[in-house]
Amino acid sequence: MDGFLAKDDAWHVAGRAFGSRLVVGTGKYKDLPTTAAAIEASGAEMVTVAVRRVNLSDPKAPMLQDYVSPARYTYLPNTAGCFTADDAVRTLRLAREAGGWNLVKLEVLGPAPTLYPDMPATFEAAAALIKDGFEVMVYCSDDPIAAKRLEEMGCVAIMPLGAPIGSGLGVQNPLMIQMIIENAKVPVLVDAGVGTATDAAFAMELGCDAVLVNSAIAHAGDPVLMARAMRAGVEAGRLAFRAGRMPRRTQANPSSPTTGLIR
Amino acid sequence: MGTAPDNGDMNVMTASLRLTVNGEGKEFSGPLSVAGLVERLGLDMRKVAVELNREIVPRSTYGQVGLAAGDVLEIVHFIGGG
Numbered sequence: 623m624d625g626f627l628a629k630d631d632a633w634h635v636a637g638r639a640f641g642s643r644l645v646v647g648t649g650k651y652k653d654l655p656t657t658a659a660a661i662e663a664s665g666a667e668m669v670t671v672a673v674r675r676v677n678l679s680d681p682k683a684p685m686l687q688d689y690v691s692p693a694r695y696t697y698l699p700n701t702a703g704c705f706t707a708d709d710a711v712r713t714l715r716l717a718r719e720a721g722g723w724n725l726v727k728l729e730v731l732g733p734a735p736t737l738y739p740d741m742p743a744t745f746e747a748a749a750a751l752i753k754d755g756f757e758v759m760v761y762c763s764d765d766p767i768a769a770k771r772l773e774e775m776g777c778v779a780i781m782p783l784g785a786p787i788g789s790g791l792g793v794q795n796p797l798m799i800q801m802i803i804e805n806a807k808v809p810v811l812v813d814a815g816v817g818t819a820t821d822a823a824f825a826m827e828l829g830c831d832a833v834l835v836n837s838a839i840a841h842a843g844d845p846v847l848m849a850r851a852m853r854a855g856v857e858a859g860r861l862a863f864r865a866g867r868m869p870r871r872t873q874a875n876p877s878s879p880t881t882g883l884i885r
Numbered sequence: 886m887g888t889a890p891d892n893g894d895m896n897v898m899t900a901s902l903r904l905t906v907n908g909e910g911k912e913f914s915g916p917l918s919v920a921g922l923v924e925r926l927g928l929d930m931r932k933v934a935v936e937l938n939r940e941i942v943p944r945s946t947y948g949q950v951g952l953a954a955g956d957v958l959e960i961v962h963f964i965g966g967g
Contacts, residue, residue, distance in 0.1 A: 647967030657965055672966025673934075675907040675959065681927035686963050702966050712939070716961050719941050720934035787967070836967030 631860065633831045635809050636725050636757040636778045638696065642667045643826065644856045645698070645811065647836025648690060651845065658689040660839050664849035668696040670727055670834065672703070673717045692721060698759065700727040705740075707747035714756060726751065727781070729761035737787045739763045745771070752776045761813050764798040766805055773808050780806055781834060784825060785815025788837045792821035796828055803829045819848075819855030826859025827867070905957040913952075920947035923960070933962050 632639040646666040651657040661669060669690060677683055699717030701710040707730070714726045728751060730743040739762050751758050752775060759779035760772050769780045782802055785791035792815060793799055803810045809831035816822050816835045825833045835852050842848030902915040906926070913925065919942050923930050935942045936959040942950055952958075 648965035649967045651965060654965075670967055671963040673961050674964045676926075676928060676933055676962050678907055678909065678926055678960075685929075685932055686965055687932055692963075697963060699963065700966050712936070715941050716934040716936055716959070717963070719944065720932070720961065720963060834967075 643832040645834040650840035654689040660845040660849040663846045665853045670698045698727045710747040711750045725757045766801040769802045779809040781811045781813035783814040784812045787814045790817025819851040822855035823859035919950045
């Protein structure tokens with residue numbers, strides 16, 4: 623079937639094509655070998671990473687790069703832990719030097735317990751990063767007006783939350799996610815909130831270009847198995863979106879012909 | 886930010902260099918370039934990025950950028966994150 627395989631149905635961001643519509647985080651795993659195995663099973667081509675000080679007391683400790691090769695996966699450095707535009711720009715300038723690329727994930731969060739995107743700070747940081755030559759994929763609230771404004775500023779992808787980070791509650795406001803998708807000319811990714819494979823499939827059925835998952839895989843009983851499930855969920859959701867679902871009916875409609883019955 | 890060390894100057898050769906690296910005060914014997922510091926810390930230059938007094942140091946210049954007493958450095962790498 624033409625276009626059936628993920629590789630024939632790529633999505634594009636910042637001039638790069640990705641066959642996999644599942645982007646995975648590399649945080650919260652119990653160890654680096656599990657991280658590597660889960661990412662392999664997910665089929666992801668893009669992974670988010672954080673930028674932190676090296677541990678000077680243990681300089682030979684294994685590094686993420688030794689397990690998740692930047693030659694194989696597109697690293698998407700994030701701004702986790704940054705609460706100001708200045709911190710975000712500084713962090714990503716370091717990431718750009720470490721990795722040598724401009725594609726980044728901007729997230730400026732408010733305080734716990736919501737960790738909700740701090741949108742005024744996000745706008746400020748997005749403006750500063752775009753001015754500095756970064757290609758910004760931006761984590762944001764599920765607000766269609768804010769999403770449109772981020773796109774108009776020059777963000778290369780819009781990434782509204784499905785539910786609070788790490789909550790695993792699934793897409794809580796599908797109406798707004800759908801409005802964001804319908805109004806966007808850049809890729810839209812649901813980032814945060816996916817808890818299990820049905821959540822990922824549901825997000826894709828709404829018409830998202832891709833889904834970003836971290837906790838749901840890393841905190842699953844078997845992360846490698848869940849990574850594979852997420853891959854299947856994303857693929858199923860994408861195919862269902864492309865196929866176009868049947869109309870919803872409020873009354874039953876028999877599946878077998880009502881004619882030609884024996885008498 | 887300092888300039889390239891003059892290897893002919895004996896005072897510079899024996900100078901003790903107090904730096905702040907990742908928030909920790911550390912003593913080194915100078916002269917020392919960024920490349921020298923990364924090596925003495927036992928780090929792999931290809932896997933880190935360095936900020937000197939809040940300015941990025943391009944990797945290609947690590948060997949040429951000399952360090953001066955009081956310099957503040959951040960040395961970072963990629964770790965797991967969402």
